[in-house]
Amino acid sequence: MKIGIIGLGLIGGSFALAARKYTVGVSLYGQDANPDHLATALALGIVDHPLEGEQYASMDVILLAIPVDACLTLALPLLDQINDNALVLDVGSTKAAICKLLELHPRRNQFLATHPIAGTEFSGPSAAFAELFVHQAQILCETHKTRPDLLEWATQWFRNMNMEIHEMEAEAHDKHIAYVSHISHISSFMLGKTVIEKEKDERTIFKMAGSGFASTVRLAKSSPEMWTPIFKQNKENILEVLKEYISNLEDFERHLKAENYDQLFEQMKNTNAIRTILAGINEKNITNQ
Amino acid sequence: MKIGIIGLGLIGGSFALAARKYTVGVSLYGQDANPDHLATALALGIVDHPLEGEQYASMDVILLAIPVDACLTLALPLLDQINDNALVLDVGSTKAAICKLLELHPRRNQFLATHPIAGTEFSGPSAAFAELFVHQAQILCETHKTRPDLLEWATQWFRNMNMEIHEMEAEAHDKHIAYVSHISHISSFMLGKTVIEKEKDERTIFKMAGSGFASTVRLAKSSPEMWTPIFKQNKENILEVLKEYISNLEDFERHLKAENYDQLFEQMKNTNAIRTILAGINEKNITNQ
Numbered sequence: 001m002k003i004g005i006i007g008l009g010l011i012g013g014s015f016a017l018a019a020r021k022y023t024v025g026v027s028l029y030g031q032d033a034n035p036d037h038l039a040t041a042l043a044l045g046i047v048d049h050p051l052e053g054e055q056y057a058s059m060d061v062i063l064l065a066i067p068v069d070a071c072l073t074l075a076l077p078l079l080d081q082i083n084d085n086a087l088v089l090d091v092g093s094t095k096a097a098i099c100k101l102l103e104l105h106p107r108r109n110q111f112l113a114t115h116p117i118a119g120t121e122f123s124g125p126s127a128a129f130a131e132l133f134v135h136q137a138q139i140l141c142e143t144h145k146t147r148p149d150l151l152e153w154a155t156q157w158f159r160n161m162n163m164e165i166h167e168m169e170a171e172a173h174d175k176h177i178a179y180v181s182h183i184s185h186i187s188s189f190m191l192g193k194t195v196i197e198k199e200k201d202e203r204t205i206f207k208m209a210g211s212g213f214a215s216t217v218r219l220a221k222s223s224p225e226m227w228t229p230i231f232k233q234n235k236e237n238i239l240e241v242l243k244e245y246i247s248n249l250e251d252f253e254r255h256l257k258a259e260n261y262d263q264l265f266e267q268m269k270n271t272n273a274i275r276t277i278l279a280g281i282n283e284k285n286i287t288n289q
Numbered sequence: 290m291k292i293g294i295i296g297l298g299l300i301g302g303s304f305a306l307a308a309r310k311y312t313v314g315v316s317l318y319g320q321d322a323n324p325d326h327l328a329t330a331l332a333l334g335i336v337d338h339p340l341e342g343e344q345y346a347s348m349d350v351i352l353l354a355i356p357v358d359a360c361l362t363l364a365l366p367l368l369d370q371i372n373d374n375a376l377v378l379d380v381g382s383t384k385a386a387i388c389k390l391l392e393l394h395p396r397r398n399q400f401l402a403t404h405p406i407a408g409t410e411f412s413g414p415s416a417a418f419a420e421l422f423v424h425q426a427q428i429l430c431e432t433h434k435t436r437p438d439l440l441e442w443a444t445q446w447f448r449n450m451n452m453e454i455h456e457m458e459a460e461a462h463d464k465h466i467a468y469v470s471h472i473s474h475i476s477s478f479m480l481g482k483t484v485i486e487k488e489k490d491e492r493t494i495f496k497m498a499g500s501g502f503a504s505t506v507r508l509a510k511s512s513p514e515m516w517t518p519i520f521k522q523n524k525e526n527i528l529e530v531l532k533e534y535i536s537n538l539e540d541f542e543r544h545l546k547a548e549n550y551d552q553l554f555e556q557m558k559n560t561n562a563i564r565t566i567l568a569g570i571n572e573k574n575i576t577n578q
Binding site (some may be wrong): 052146148166179181183184185187194195198213217225228232236239245259267269271273278 | 299408425426451465468470472481486488502509517526527532535542550553554556557562
């Protein structure tokens with residue numbers, strides 16, 4: 001079985017490694033806009049061969065692991081070129097735009113929209129590892145539009161990698177993910193920006209910052225190339241969450257100004273309920289740390 | 290040498306364990322407003338004896354590791370009761386209020402204001418461990434007001450624990466720490482609040498939230514009992530940072546609404562500079578994970 005991976009970063013590279021580890025008899029073909037990434041992926045044995053455009057038709061599966069704007073550009077011509085039994089999957093952090101784009105394509109039933117909830121703070125093929133997806137959620141959208149045999153193959157493929165499969169409509173995915181992922185990135189980027197602007201003397205930050213600060217601004221290390229198109233594609237949902245987040249911060253500011261400390265205490269106490277949710281996430285990640 | 294620890298939580302308990310491990314010949318006395326914490330600390334051998342008020346005069350060192358409001362209440366009567374060669378230290382996250390309070394006390398020179406930049410997401414004596422402070426920063430404020438022999442002892446004590454010592458004026462400490470610690474907690478608490486309010490169905494959050502979300506809201510698990518008085522004592526500095534943080538978020542919101550994606554990209558790219566700072570923090574924490 002020939003699997004083509006387009007985009008050999010952390011996610012694409014890890015899918016290649018997981019495919020090799022958990023599926024018997026795969027040949028892996030890789031493609032990346034960055035020639036260094038391709039060379040590294042070949043050198044590390046993440047993929048076996050480079051994937052050229054003329055080989056698309058010979059692939060059994062093609063996984064798109066590139067920024068969501070590039071994905072929109074490539075998906076249509078790619079579907080036009082694959083063979084009649086091939087499956088194309090994407091792994092982007094937005095699902096409505098790609099599903100909408102492919103809605104009327106005659107090969108829509110050879111496409112599966114997925115979002116693996118997995119990642120680390122590192123990027124590129126050298127950051128990839130086969131266990132990235134173990135016990136992590138894999139969200140499949142609009143599965144009824146994918147040909148049953150192809151859907152079944154993909155589902156089994158993800159199960160072999162020990163992923164936990166969930167189904168969701170694309171619009172619902174984008175709405176929820178704005179709350180549990182996209183806003184976290186904005187919060188973190190803007191926190192990093194605020195501190196960098198103010199604390200020009202980095203040494204001061206360096207010596208005073210501890211693990212709490214590191215935790216809240218970790219996502220500010222994320223790639224703007226990856227995140228700008230996500231924010232673009234999920235603009236409306238993100239604006240809604242951002243409005244609520246800013247409103248909560250302003251509310252906190254008002255209470256602090258008015259010295260309503262009981263109110264602040266109550267809000268924090270109630271928010272401690274996040275412990276339950278985080279315990280669940282940590283449990284999922286235990287084997288992955 | 291008799292060391293009294295008032296407050297047997299993560300910080301106080303870890304100082305007790307570190308004192309035992311890194312200093313020869315110490316007897317440890319402990320006190321906690323929560324009788325369960327005292328019992329646990331005695332049972333785990335974190336301290337050797339309970340510390341009663343009438344024993345304050347026989348202690349060589351007393352460490353205050355309690356919420357910053359309780360610290361203000363206890364510090365004055367405590368200084369009145371110690372012997373002429375004893376040292377009192379606090380470890381709170383605000384330094385101006387305690388330094389101001391004790392400014393004119395006849396025993397001001399037997400007091401040292403400190404802020405160890407260390408912690409984990411867990412609390413209570415059972416979370417304490419002797420290596421919590423290894424390679425972590427210990428900020429000493431207004432050291433010129435502490436008697437040189439007592440300052441020297443304390444400095445050596447922290448060095449024995451492998452802490453990295455920095456000096457800073459109390460006002461400067463409170464201003465900087467608002468940027469690198471206090472605002473992180475507010476950002477995290479309000480992010481948690483936003484998500485909890487919207488996503489009533491916790492199962493949805495659970496399955497869609499990954500390690501990025503966990504990282505940004507981790508501090509929302511923090512204790513309101515500890516943080517409310519910190520926000521109170523550092524109100525003015527926090528209001529200043531909070532204003533800038535909200536303004537940056539509103540700026541992001543405006544650019545997103547106006548679809549100025551180049552602007553968003555630039556802001557994120559510049560904020561990636563946080564990597565350098567975080568690399569420094571991670572390096573410090575390597576032996577502590």
